[in-house]
Amino acid sequence: MRANKRTVWFLTLLSLVAVISIYYLKKEAPMDLDGMAIFGEADKMTVTKTGDTDSVKKPVYADSMKLEEMRMEVKNERSNLKDQLTTKMLSSDMTAEEQNDAYNEMAELIKRDSAEALMEMQIRNLGYPEAFVRKEDGKVTITVVSDDGGHSNKMAVEITQFVMTSWEDARSVQVVFME
Structure with a gap:
């Protein structure tokens, strides 16, 4: 049928x-x-x-929107850098060593992105509602939205200590609170 x-x-x-x-x-x-x-x-x-x-x-915190804007700026910056590195890797004008260096730099960039995202999640698990982590040349900058309106040196020390023990190549940590 x-x-x-x-x-x-x-x-x-x-x-x-x-x-x-x-x-x-x-x-x-x-x-x-x-x-x-x-x-x-x-x-x-x-x-x-x-x-x-x-x-x-x-x-509703407008500060979390500021953190999203900061994330988008970093994402756009790194996306442009990835495009440049991809162009270098696929270029026939570059030597094999230069292409390999571009590939290694791209891998390092991807590794840094994932490490920053993981650190943001871990800081949220410490009890902070929103966090933005950026690492440049061993310097880690952490922007945290404080939900209770107050922040203390104790909180900054807690975050700094956590980052220094979690990231082996973090040489200096700066914690910025947004209310």
């Missing part, structure tokens, strides 16, 4: 709609940013969860 093409397409579409409908019906938790005031003064912007009886309000 041969099925009509329209019938097959209709049944496929119907089953897809059924699966998607069940997924959204079974979804229990609403998104965290439901009910967020989009328009308003930036310093008074808050996030509330719909359906909460407590109506707990948490401030």
Whole structure:
């Protein structure tokens, strides 16, 4: 028995709609940013969860956006550098040694990117909500958003000590707090 093409397409579409409908019906938790005031003064912007009886309000930090901008700048910088290194590696004008040096530099850049991302995750695990890590020539700069509004030398020492013990080639560490 041969099925009509329209019938097959209709049944496929119907089953897809059924699966998607069940997924959204079974979804229990609403998104965290439901009910967020989009328009308003930036310093008074808050996030509330719909359906909460407590109506707990948490401030939205513009500082995390600054950290994202810093990440994007570094990513663009390194992307341009990677493009230049790729061009060198694929160029027939370069010697084998120069191409090998470009390859090694690219590998080091990728290694540094992943090490910085890992360090950011580890700093978040220490209890800081948002962190940005950048390493240049042995100097590590860490920008941390402080959620409680206050920061102390103890916190800076804790982060510095953690970075110095985790990264063997970190010669100096600078911790900057954003409130």
